Amino acid sequence: EAGEECDCGTPANPCCDAATCKLRPGAQCAEGLCCDQCRFGDWNDDTCTGQSADCPRNGLYG
Numbered sequence: 065e066a067g068e069e070c071d072c073g074t075p076a077n078p079c080c081d082a083a084t085c086k087l088r089p090g091a092q093c094a095e096g097l098c099c100d101q102c103r104f105g106d107w108n109d110d111t112c113t114g115q116s117a118d119c120p121r122n123g124l125y126g
Contacts, residue, residue, distance in 0.1 A: 070094035078102060093117035 067085045071094065074083035079102035080087060081095035093099035096117025098106075106114030 068085035072085045075082040079091040091102035098112035099117035105112040
């Protein structure tokens with residue numbers, strides 16, 4: 065929703081502050097296929113670029 069950086073969810077989420085729906089200090093992301101421990105993953109250049117928590121479309125698959 066507007067103004068939210070992440071899904072508030074539960075207070076136990078280490079990446080997202082449930083009271084403000086903002087990422088916690090130092091967190092880049094709170095969820096997504098390319099989000100690992102609150103950071104953008106870059107373990108597979110074909111799917112995770114290190115620039116986003118979402119995986120870009122792969123031209124080979126579609």
